[in-house]
Amino acid sequence: MELRQLECFLAVVEEGTFTAAAERLHLVQSGVSATIRNLERDLDVRLFERSAGTGRPTLTAAGTTLVPQARGMLDAARAARESVRATGSELTGTVDIGILSSLSAVDLPGVLRRYADQAPGVQIRLHLRPQGSRELLDAVVSGGLDAAFVAPSGELPPGLRVRELAMVEMRLLLPAGHRLAGRRRVSLAEVAEERWIDSPTGFGNRVIVDAAFVRAGLTRTIAVQVPDLELVPGLVAAGVGLGFYPGRADHGTVPGVVPVRLDDREQPHWQLSLATRRGVQRPAVKLFAELLSRYGAPTPEDQQR
Numbered sequence: 001m002e003l004r005q006l007e008c009f010l011a012v013v014e015e016g017t018f019t020a021a022a023e024r025l026h027l028v029q030s031g032v033s034a035t036i037r038n039l040e041r042d043l044d045v046r047l048f049e050r051s052a053g054t055g056r057p058t059l060t061a062a063g064t065t066l067v068p069q070a071r072g073m074l075d076a077a078r079a080a081r082e083s084v085r086a087t088g089s090e091l092t093g094t095v096d097i098g099i100l101s102s103l104s105a106v107d108l109p110g111v112l113r114r115y116a117d118q119a120p121g122v123q124i125r126l127h128l129r130p131q132g133s134r135e136l137l138d139a140v141v142s143g144g145l146d147a148a149f150v151a152p153s154g155e156l157p158p159g160l161r162v163r164e165l166a167m168v169e170m171r172l173l174l175p176a177g178h179r180l181a182g183r184r185r186v187s188l189a190e191v192a193e194e195r196w197i198d199s200p201t202g203f204g205n206r207v208i209v210d211a212a213f214v215r216a217g218l219t220r221t222i223a224v225q226v227p228d229l230e231l232v233p234g235l236v237a238a239g240v241g242l243g244f245y246p247g248r249a250d251h252g253t254v255p256g257v258v259p260v261r262l263d264d265r266e267q268p269h270w271q272l273s274l275a276t277r278r279g280v281q282r283p284a285v286k287l288f289a290e291l292l293s294r295y296g297a298p299t300p301e302d303q304q305r
């Protein structure tokens with residue numbers, strides 16, 4: 001097997017067609033097809049089957065088995081290449097990092113500033129995904145992202161390393177004139193009939209709040225779905241509905257909004273983690289993770305406030 005063959009194979013997997021893979025690799029389609037045939041010949045297996053209806057290639061069992069192995073081999077080769085180039089000189093290349101709309105639980109600007117000081121030759125590219133943590137995790141597994149900040153919930157895709165960065169309470173945000181705004185704590189039953197503002201399905205914070213209502217045997221009505229948590233406080237202040245925001249009591253608040261806690265047995269918590277692929281890590285990605293661990297995590301005092 002050659003690395004170029006594996007690059008072609010993964011391009012077809014990720015792009016969905018030989019044509020799209022060829023465009024991504026700046027090759028002609030016949031060249032990609034020939035490379036895949038040679039790879040199948042070397043392995044003595046079929047990696048793709050073409051659908052009779054659409055003509056789109058689908059992975060065989062052997063192809064599915066090869067995907068994580070191919071990614072691991074390409075990651076290792078890329079890491080080796082960057083390590084050699086960095087010997088006696090600075091790191092170069094790009095690092096693609098997925099982010100959530102709210103990252104107040106970590107000092108990302110401070111980490112990026114330190115990263116730029118230590119590795120000025122590396123370009124950091126930050127990416128949002130419309131389906132939140134679920135899509136970010138899939139992008140890390142597929143190789144579309146080198147790392148991602150996620151709020152994981154449920155079963156994780158295989159092949160990931162997920163490290164917890166912070167665990168914070170999700171504060172209930174009430175408009176200042178709300179009947180319960182003067183209370184220190186409220187129960188879900190007291191607000192279940194209200195109109196709600198929340199993220200779309202697939203976002204970690206939405207999963208956490210939905211689960212809290214299920215545990216309490218309650219349902220709620222989502223009046224407005226927003227992909228950006230930073231919009232929630234303003235909508236609450238405007239009287240559109242109630243919402244949750246992860247962080248300290250002073251995070252995510254604007255004039256006209258009152259944050260309150262739920263009863264202890266109902267209080268949801270939001271976990272922020274960094275997801276990377278298992279296996280050999282590129283030096284540029286490893287440096288980001290190290291700096292985040294050293295400087296980006298909140299202090300114990302921050303998490304308790």
